[in-house]
Amino acid sequence: xxxxPSRRTVLGAASAxxxxxxxxxxxxxxxxxxxxxxxxxxINLTVGQAPGGSTDLIARxxxxxxxxTLGAPVPVxxxxxxxxxxxxxxxxxxxxDGQNLILLxxxxxxxxxxxxxxxxxxxxxxxxxxxGLSQDDYVLVASDKSGFKTIxxxxxxxxNITFGTTGVGTGSQLAQTVLFKQADVKGTDVPFDSGKPAxxxxxxxxxxxxxxxxxxxxPQIKAGKVAPLLVFSEERNSFLPDTPTAKESGYDVPVAQxxxxxxxxxxxxxxxxxxxxxxxxxxxxxxxxxxxxQNLLTPKEISGEEVVTQWKDYAAKYKALVExxxxxxxxxx
Amino acid sequence: xxxxxxxxxxxxxxxxxTNLLYCLIGVVIGMLIGVLPGLGPAATIAILLPxxxxxxxxxxxxxxxxxxxxxxxxxxxxxxxxxxxGEASSVVTVFDGYQMARQGKAGTALGxxxxxxxxxxxxxxxxxTFLAPIVASFALDxxxxxxxxxxLLGILLVATISSGSKTKALIAAALGLLLATVxxxxxxxxxxxxxxxxxxxxxxxxxxxxxxxxxxxxxxxNLEERHRAAKAPSKVTNxxxxxxxxKQASGSIGRGSVLGFFLGILPxxxxxxxxxxxxxxxxxxxxxxxxxGKGAPEGVAGPETANNAAATSSFIPxxxxxxxxxxxxxxxxxxxxxxGVTPGPQLVEENPELxxxxxxxxxxxNILLLIMSLPLVGLFVKILRVRAAILAPVTALIxxxxxxxxxxxxxxxxxxxxxxxxxxxxxxxxxxxxxxxxAFVLGSLLESSLRRSLLVFxxxxxxxxxxxxxxTLLIVFVLVAVLPGIRALLARRKASDSGAxxxxxxxxxxxx
Numbered sequence: 001x002x003x004x005p006s007r008r009t010v011l012g013a014a015s016a017x018x019x020x021x022x023x024x025x026x027x028x029x030x031x032x033x034x035x036x037x038x039x040x041x042x043i044n045l046t047v048g049q050a051p052g053g054s055t056d057l058i059a060r061x062x063x064x065x066x067x068x069t070l071g072a073p074v075p076v077x078x079x080x081x082x083x084x085x086x087x088x089x090x091x092x093x094x095x096x097d098g099q100n101l102i103l104l105x106x107x108x109x110x111x112x113x114x115x116x117x118x119x120x121x122x123x124x125x126x127x128x129x130x131x132g133l134s135q136d137d138y139v140l141v142a143s144d145k146s147g148f149k150t151i152x153x154x155x156x157x158x159x160n161i162t163f164g165t166t167g168v169g170t171g172s173q174l175a176q177t178v179l180f181k182q183a184d185v186k187g188t189d190v191p192f193d194s195g196k197p198a199x200x201x202x203x204x205x206x207x208x209x210x211x212x213x214x215x216x217x218x219p220q221i222k223a224g225k226v227a228p229l230l231v232f233s234e235e236r237n238s239f240l241p242d243t244p245t246a247k248e249s250g251y252d253v254p255v256a257q258x259x260x261x262x263x264x265x266x267x268x269x270x271x272x273x274x275x276x277x278x279x280x281x282x283x284x285x286x287x288x289x290x291x292x293x294q295n296l297l298t299p300k301e302i303s304g305e306e307v308v309t310q311w312k313d314y315a316a317k318y319k320a321l322v323e324x325x326x327x328x329x330x331x332x333x
Numbered sequence: 334x335x336x337x338x339x340x341x342x343x344x345x346x347x348x349x350x351t352n353l354l355y356c357l358i359g360v361v362i363g364m365l366i367g368v369l370p371g372l373g374p375a376a377t378i379a380i381l382l383p384x385x386x387x388x389x390x391x392x393x394x395x396x397x398x399x400x401x402x403x404x405x406x407x408x409x410x411x412x413x414x415x416x417x418x419g420e421a422s423s424v425v426t427v428f429d430g431y432q433m434a435r436q437g438k439a440g441t442a443l444g445x446x447x448x449x450x451x452x453x454x455x456x457x458x459x460x461x462t463f464l465a466p467i468v469a470s471f472a473l474d475x476x477x478x479x480x481x482x483x484x485l486l487g488i489l490l491v492a493t494i495s496s497g498s499k500t501k502a503l504i505a506a507a508l509g510l511l512l513a514t515v516x517x518x519x520x521x522x523x524x525x526x527x528x529x530x531x532x533x534x535x536x537x538x539x540x541x542x543x544x545x546x547x548x549x550x551x552x553x554x555n556l557e558e559r560h561r562a563a564k565a566p567s568k569v570t571n572x573x574x575x576x577x578x579x580k581q582a583s584g585s586i587g588r589g590s591v592l593g594f595f596l597g598i599l600p601x602x603x604x605x606x607x608x609x610x611x612x613x614x615x616x617x618x619x620x621x622x623x624x625x626g627k628g629a630p631e632g633v634a635g636p637e638t639a640n641n642a643a644a645t646s647s648f649i650p651x652x653x654x655x656x657x658x659x660x661x662x663x664x665x666x667x668x669x670x671x672x673g674v675t676p677g678p679q680l681v682e683e684n685p686e687l688x689x690x691x692x693x694x695x696x697x698x699n700i701l702l703l704i705m706s707l708p709l710v711g712l713f714v715k716i717l718r719v720r721a722a723i724l725a726p727v728t729a730l731i732x733x734x735x736x737x738x739x740x741x742x743x744x745x746x747x748x749x750x751x752x753x754x755x756x757x758x759x760x761x762x763x764x765x766x767x768x769x770x771x772a773f774v775l776g777s778l779l780e781s782s783l784r785r786s787l788l789v790f791x792x793x794x795x796x797x798x799x800x801x802x803x804x805t806l807l808i809v810f811v812l813v814a815v816l817p818g819i820r821a822l823l824a825r826r827k828a829s830d831s832g833a834x835x836x837x838x839x840x841x842x843x844x845x
Contacts, residue, residue, distance in 0.1 A: 077741050082517070082534035089531060115522040120531060162789055168522040190477075190788045191520055193781070206476030206789060330522040 038098055038271050039072040045261070046077045046091050046102045048084025054136060054215055054295060055084075058259055059103045061291040062133065065282025070274070074101075083169070084108045085122050092126040096264040098271035102127070106258035107171050110315040114322055115169030115329040124311055127262035129304035130272055131279045134297040136257040137214045137233045138175055139240065141199070141226040146208035151183075151229045151249050154209070160186045164198035164210035167191050169329055172198070172211040174318060175232045175246070175255040181325040182251045202226055213257060214239060215296045232256060239296045253321065254314075258300060260307045272304075340462060343689025347697055352392050352690065359396035360698045363403020364705065367423075368411055368713050374404040374661055378668075390674050391687045395694040397668055401661050402454060402644045402695065405604055406702050409446040409637055410713050413439055422604035422640040425612040429625060429632030436628050444574040445630055446637035447706045449586045453638035454699045456590040457597065457645035461692055464598075464649065477785035478797050482806035484779035488772055489813055502768045505759065509772030512537055513780065520784055532744040541736055541748035542773060546766040548732045549749055550756020552725050557761075578630050585615050585635035593642030598649050603661075607643030608636035617816070645695055652688055 045063050049055040056078060063074035079087040084105055091102040104127070113121035142148035146161075154161060163180075165173035168191050180187040187209075192198040195212040202210045203225055214237060220226045221240070228243045232255040236245055246253050261279065263272065282288050283301050292299055302310070322329065346352060363374060378397050388396075408423035413430035426446065433442040488506065515526040516536025527533040574582070589611045596607040615635040616625045625632050651662045674684060736749040756766050790796030798804045 079741050080535070081742075082531045085534070086531045116517075117524070119529070120524075120534065160791070167519060168517075188788050188791070190785055192785070193519060201476060204474055204476050206478075 038274055039070050040097070040099065042073040042075055043067075043070065043098065044077050044100050045074050046079055046087045046100065048079060048081070048087030048102070048105070048108070050080045051078050054213065054297075055103060055105060055259065057291075057295060058133060058297070061288055062103075062261065062279060062282050065285055065288050066275075066278040069278035069281045082120060083112055085112070085116075085120055088122045088126075091262075092122075092264055094264050096128075096266035096268075098263055098267050098275060101130070101261055101263050101275070103133075104129070104260050104262050106256075106260070106311050106314065107169075109311050110318055111171055111174050111255075111329075112169045113315070114174070114318060124262075124308055126265050128265055128267045128272060129260050129262045129307045130275045131261055131304060132300050132302035132307040133259045133261065134292060135233065135300040136259070136297055137231050137237045137240075138171055138211050138255055138257070139214050139217050139221075139231050139237075139243065140176070140179070140209060140211045140229045140246075141202055141217050141221065142209050142229055143202045143205040143207070143226060145205040148208065148229060149227050151244070154229065155183045155185055157185070160188060161209060162188045162190055162207040164201045164207040165189060165191050166195045166198050166210075166212060167193060171232075171255045171257055173329055174322075175253055176209070176211050177327050177329070178253040178321050178325060179246060179251050181327060182253065199226070218296055233298075237296075238298065254317075258307070258311070260304070262304075276304075340689050340693070342686060343693040346391060346686050346690035347395070347694045351388075352395055352694065353697070355388070355392050355396040356399050356694050356698050357701060359399020360403035360406075360701050360705070363400040363405075364407035364702065364713070365716075366400070367404035367407020367409075368716060374401045378661060378665070390669060391690040393668055394665060394687070394691045395698075397665055398648070398691060398695060399698045401665075402641060402698060403702060405454075405637075405641045405644045406447065406450050406706050407713070409450070409633075410443060413442045413446070413633070422608045422644070423637070424605070425608050425636045426633055428612070429627070429629045432626065432628035433630070433633065438628065441574045441578050441630070442633050443706075445578060445582050445634045447703060448574070448579075449582070449589060449634040449638035450641040450706075451699055451703045452586050453590045453593055453640075453642035454645050454695065454702075457594045457642040458692065458695050458699070460594050461646060461649055461695075474802055476800070477782045477789060478800050478803040479806065480778055480782035481786050482797065482803040482810065484775045484782060486806055486810045486813065488775050488779065489810060498763065501764045505764045505766065506768040506772035509769040509774075510776040512542070512769075513773045513776030519781060532742075536777065537748065537773075538745065541745045542752050543770055544732050544736055545749045545752020545754075546756030546759065546770060549729060549753025550760060550766060552729050552732075553753060553757040554760040556725055574630075582630045582634035585611070585631040586638045588614065588618075589635040589638030590642045593639030594646045596639070597643030597646030603647050604640040604644045608640040611635040611639035617820075648691070652691070 043066075045059050047056050047059045056076065059076045063076050067074040079090065081087065085108060088102060088104065088108065091100050094100040104124075108122050109124045140151070142154070148154050148157075161180075163176050165176060167173065172195070173189065173191065176187070177189060190201070190207050192201065192210075195216040198207070198210040199212050199216055199220060201207045203220065209229075211232070214231070217226065217228070218239070221228050228240060230244050230246050230249055231237050231240060232246050232253060234245065234247060234254045234256075236243070236248075261275070263275070280301075283299065289299075291297075321327075347356065366374065378400055405422055408418060409426055409430070412418045412423040412426040413434050416427050416431040418424045418427050430442045430446070433439065488510075513536070515533055517524055517527070517534050524534060589607075592611050592614060593604075593607040596610055597603060612625075612632060612635060615629075615631045616622050619625060619629070619631065647662050648665075651665060674687060733746050733749060736745045737743065759766055759769070786796065787794070797807060
C-alpha cells in the first residue's frame, strides 16, 4: 500500500496547525519591515475557495514546495466567500511585508466583474502578482442521450438546447453564452452551484450540455459517459489531444481558468524576488510537476507582469464580447 | 461469487491494526461529540480534516465515517436524558425519549435506541454492499425537478412533525425560508439581503446557524433553567429492554431501517430528515397516536434506527456517484479530494480497497458502538454530570472555536453568537429551532431546483408531472398534505361507529 506517515510528518502537520491558529488569532502585523530577515515567521497563503477544490489543491502543492525553500511554514488558509472576493479583499488590506499571500483565480478579475456590482469586483492593481502558476481548461461536454458527438451536431440541431453552467459570472457561463451567440444557436442557460452538480445534470441528461473544468470532467469522459465537444483554450489541451478548440471550430471565445500567487500591493522588491525564486524552485520539482499532470493542469509559469497584462487583456476582451452580443451574464436579458 | 472477492479483501483492509485503531478513535470521538451538545459531526469532521492529511485515504475516511455514525449513537443519550439533542438527527428522539426517562425508563429508551441503531446501521451496510454497485443509474435520474419535489415534501414534513404549536413551527419554518434567501441570487448574481456585506454574498452558511440555534442557544437556555429544573439526569438502570418493549418497538425498527436507508440515499436527504420522517410515520401508523410525545417506545426506536440507517446509506451517492447527499458527506468528499481520490462511478473499480475498506469498517464500527454504548451508558452519563458551570463554557468555547476553524472567519463566530441568541429566545418563547434549520436547508434547495427545473421545462410547470420520480413524489406530497384531513374525518366516523380497522392507504404510502 501507500506510505505510512512518520511521526515527524504528523508532528509537523500538528505544529503547522497550531502555528496557523496562533497567527490567525494574534496580531499579524509582523512589525519588522526588515526584509533581509524575510521570511519572518509563517507565511499565510490564503485561498478564497473551500478545501478540496482545485484552487485549494494547487495552493497546497505550492505551499509544500515553497516552505522548504523559504525555510518557513506556508500554511494554506481557506477563506471561502463571494467566489474569492472576500479573501482577496482581506489579503489586499494586510501589511505588504510578504507574510500574507493569496492564490488568485483569473476569473475573479476577468469575468466576475461582468456579473456583479462594482464594489464587489476585485481589482488586480491592489496586488503585486508574484508568479503565474497554471492553466485549467474548460471543456464543453454533451450528455449521452443528447446524441451530440461534435460541435456541428449542436449547431445543426435547429432547436433550443439547455446547457448547464457552473454559476453566474463564471468562465463556464461566459464561454457557453458567447459560443451560442457566435454559432447563432438558441440555448437556455441553467446555472448550477459549481462544476460537480452541472456535470451530474449532464450525466442524468437533465441538461444536454455543460462546460466544466477538465479535471472534473475527465473521469466521465474516460468512462464514455459524456462526450467532449470542444475545449475553450487557445491551443489544444495535451490531456485531451483529440478534442478541437473553440478557435479551430471557428469561434472566438478563449476562456480558461488561470491561477497566480499575489501579495498585497507595495511588497518590497527583494521580498518579491525571494518568493519568486522559491516558487521557481517548486516548479522545477518532480513532485509539483506530477501534481500538475495528475490534476490535468497545464503549467503557465509566467512572470507577475505577464499575468497582469494577460488578465487585463482578457478582461477587456470579455467585456467587448459581452457588449457586442449584448449578453447579460445575470440572466435578466 | 467473484463479486465477493473485493468485499473480502475489504475486510483485510479494515483489520489492519492502524485502520482498526482509527476506526475505534473515530467512533469514540463520534460518541463523545454526539453526547456533548453543540458540536456536531460536521463541525468535528471539519476540525479534524487537517489531521487526516498525513494518513492514508482509507484510514482517514474510516475515522471520519466513524465520527459520523458514532455521533448518531451518542446524540441519543443527551436527547433521552437531558432533553438536549446532541445532534440534529436526534431532535425527534427528545419527544418520547425524554418522557420515557421522566417515567424512570431512561435505560429502556437508551437500550432500544442502541439496538435500533445497530440494526438500522447493519441493515444499511448490507444494503450498501449489494446496492452500491448498481445504484448509479437510479440516482442519476434525480434532476432539478426531483429535488424540487423532494424539498417540498421535506418542508411539509417539517410542519407535520413539530411537537409543539403548529403555528409556531410554521413561523419558525418561514423564518428559515427567509434566511435561505440571503446572499447572491445564483441565477442573476443579484445580491439579496446582504446589505452590501461581502461576508453575506454567499448567503448564510448552514453550520453557524445549526451551531448557533442548536448549540449555543441550548447552552444559554440551560444555564437559565439550571436553578428551576433539577438537571441531574435520571438514573440509568436496566438498559436491556424488556421483551414487551422490544416487541412493541420491533416493527418500528424494521420500518425505520428501510425508510432511513432510502432517505439516506436520496440527495438532500440524510440522518435528520430520516429521523423526522420515521417519527412522523410511526405517529401516523400508531393505533393511539396520542401516546406519542408521552413516552412511546416506537417514537424512540423508529427515528434512532432510521437516522443510523440513513447515516450509513448516505455514503452510497458519495462513493458511487461522487454526489454528497448532505453537509457531512460534503466534508467527506473534501477529505477524499485532499487525499487525491475523486469519488465517482470509477471509485469501486479503481480503488476497491478504499471503497470496501470504508464500507466494511462500518460493520466493525457498529459492533464497537454496540459494545460500548450499552455497558458504557453509565460512563457517558457521568460526562454529562459534569457541572453546567464547567461544561457550558467549555462547550461554548469549543463551539466558537469550531465555528472559526471551518472558514477561518470571525464573521462565522459572530453568526453563531447571533443565532445562539435567536435560538435561546426561540426556546424561551416556545418556538422549536428544528423547523427553522430544516426549512433553511430545504429552502435554498427548493428555490434553486424549482427555478432550474422551470428553466429546463421552458417555464411550463406541467413538466414536473412528465417525469415519473417527480410526479410520484408530488403525489405523495399531496397525500401527506391531505392525510390529516382524511384522518380527522375518519376519526370522526370511527367515533360514530367504533372499531373501524386501520386505514389501508397508509400502507400504500409506505411502498412509495
